[in-house]
Amino acid sequence: MHVWKFGGTSVGKPERMHSIRNLITSDDTRKIVVLSALSGTTNALLAIGESLKANDDGEANAKIDTLKAHYDSFINELYKSAEGKAAGQQVVENEFSFIRSLTGIKPFTVKQEKELVAEGELLSTQIFQAYLVEEGVTSALLPALEFMRIDADNEPEIHYTEEKLAEILPSHADTQIIVTQGFICRNPRGEVDNLKRGGSDYTASLIGGAIRAEEIQIWTDIDGMHNNDPRIVKNTFPVRELTFDEAAELAYFGAKILHPSTITPARMFGVPVRLKNTMEPSAPGTLIADRPGAPATSSEVFKAVAAKDGITALYIHSTRMLNAYGFLRRIFEIFEKYKTPVDMITTSEVSVSVTIDNTERIQEITDELNTFCTLEEPDFDQTIICIVGNFSADNQGVAVRVFNAMQNIPIRMISYGGTESNLSLLVHSRYKAEALNALNDGLFSV
Ligand code: ADP
Ligand code: ASP
Ligand code: MG
Numbered sequence: 001m002h003v004w005k006f007g008g009t010s011v012g013k014p015e016r017m018h019s020i021r022n023l024i025t026s027d028d029t030r031k032i033v034v035l036s037a038l039s040g041t042t043n044a045l046l047a048i049g050e051s052l053k054a055n056d057d058g059e060a061n062a063k064i065d066t067l068k069a070h071y072d073s074f075i076n077e078l079y080k081s082a083e084g085k086a087a088g089q090q091v092v093e094n095e096f097s098f099i100r101s102l103t104g105i106k107p108f109t110v111k112q113e114k115e116l117v118a119e120g121e122l123l124s125t126q127i128f129q130a131y132l133v134e135e136g137v138t139s140a141l142l143p144a145l146e147f148m149r150i151d152a153d154n155e156p157e158i159h160y161t162e163e164k165l166a167e168i169l170p171s172h173a174d175t176q177i178i179v180t181q182g183f184i185c186r187n188p189r190g191e192v193d194n195l196k197r198g199g200s201d202y203t204a205s206l207i208g209g210a211i212r213a214e215e216i217q218i219w220t221d222i223d224g225m226h227n228n229d230p231r232i233v234k235n236t237f238p239v240r241e242l243t244f245d246e247a248a249e250l251a252y253f254g255a256k257i258l259h260p261s262t263i264t265p266a267r268m269f270g271v272p273v274r275l276k277n278t279m280e281p282s283a284p285g286t287l288i289a290d291r292p293g294a295p296a297t298s299s300e301v302f303k304a305v306a307a308k309d310g311i312t313a314l315y316i317h318s319t320r321m322l323n324a325y326g327f328l329r330r331i332f333e334i335f336e337k338y339k340t341p342v343d344m345i346t347t348s349e350v351s352v353s354v355t356i357d358n359t360e361r362i363q364e365i366t367d368e369l370n371t372f373c374t375l376e377e378p379d380f381d382q383t384i385i386c387i388v389g390n391f392s393a394d395n396q397g398v399a400v401r402v403f404n405a406m407q408n409i410p411i412r413m414i415s416y417g418g419t420e421s422n423l424s425l426l427v428h429s430r431y432k433a434e435a436l437n438a439l440n441d442g443l444f445s446v
Helices: 014-024 041-053 057-078 082-102 110-135 158-172 200-210 244-252 263-269 327-337 362-369 398-405 429-444
Strands: 002-006 031-035 139-142 177-181 184-186 192-194 215-220 273-277 286-288 302-317 342-347 351-356 379-389 413-416 422-428
Touching (some): 002 014, 002 200, 014 031, 014 057, 014 110, 031 110, 041 057, 041 082, 041 110, 057 082, 082 110, 110 177, 110 184, 110 192, 139 158, 177 200, 200 215, 200 263, 244 263, 244 302, 244 379, 302 362, 302 429, 327 342, 327 351, 327 362, 342 413, 342 422, 379 429, 398 429, 422 429
Parallel strands (some): 002 031, 002 215, 031 177, 139 177, 215 273
Antiparallel strands (some): 184 192, 273 286, 302 351, 302 379, 342 351, 413 422
16 A cells, blocks of 8 residues: 655645546555645634734634635636535535634634644545545545544654554555545644644655555655755755655755655655655656665765754853763753753763754753853854765765865854764854855765
């Protein structure tokens, strides 16, 4: 069985839904088809939520009207038959009457906001399922809320998904196409929740891992993982193959094509992930897998670059660190206590610099560090530039080429040697575009 995920732009226009109907029925592989919300919908729902939080029902209703009008014309174009249009209209009426009902709930809380934002995927999947029915494609719609769950730390419970799908799927054994929602899940309180922005990729990978799929395919609007951020750099090109480690680093460090955690379940169960372009299905895309016997890193020295914004750097000093052991443990226990992941670390004999991307608990963290260390002012608005490639110890000249490319850009931190496939640099976000372009010219131009 395959898991195929289609992102917002891939379902965002009626003609795109027509193409993905053709794509998913073009071979006889059984598929779980994971859909995102139509492009723009999640943002629109969040904007409605903002108006409701601000108690501006008038503004919220106006935004709901605009969104509803978009869906009315969408279904009008999507379906051919009167029955199809009526089925689509029913879905839209039901979901928008739920959305409308949220305007009456005061105060508008996080719980309601999560229910509101889940409507995007609930709409897209029901609209698509009704379209498959109209087209005579045998398919079933499985509610993701019945098998996707996160724990108290917001981590998906893949074993729960595995158990639930093992219960549910046998009753659909003869169904070739099974449609479900990306992104949405329940939390331990049974409420509607989600896997954070871009989370439909993660849903696909969690399902793929849970059912030990033959392959997970992420269908989007670009022909695979590019060697650099195509939104910022011209002349990027698709990378044909990546190892799980390489792809995980790129996704975690900002390659928007994949939700940061997508690779984890796929790697855990050895399920290959293929990135494909809905607009150009014949393009080979990118295959992410560990080939048996192949080295953990690839043959090219430089493979790709990605950048992650919103980083804060903390600079921790203590003369007590000199020749001491247990000091680093004390520091990292504090980050653990406040559930704050550390991304980059560099150390000298008397100091440690770390970066975090979640500053929610920064006050408590710095208060506790201050009890046994001296802290410099943190640097906000930093960007981690992650360079992925084959940096094995006997590969000479890697650092020289990176630093030559970066010669005009101030670097705040450098991390190299943590793995053989990653070199990370910290720069102020104002230098991000310049750094990505300079690295493209210095590392990839032929
Ligand atoms: P979807 O809606 O299908 O999930 P996304 O917008 O989340 O699509 O991801 C695809 C986009 O990711 C591309 O259009 C591209 O602009 C952006 N992107 C950023 N970095 C990369 C990269 N290294 N390779 C490919 N795409 C990237
Ligand atoms: N619709 C959600 C979002 O826009 C999830 C996704 O598209 O992956 O973030
Ligand atoms: Mg996405």
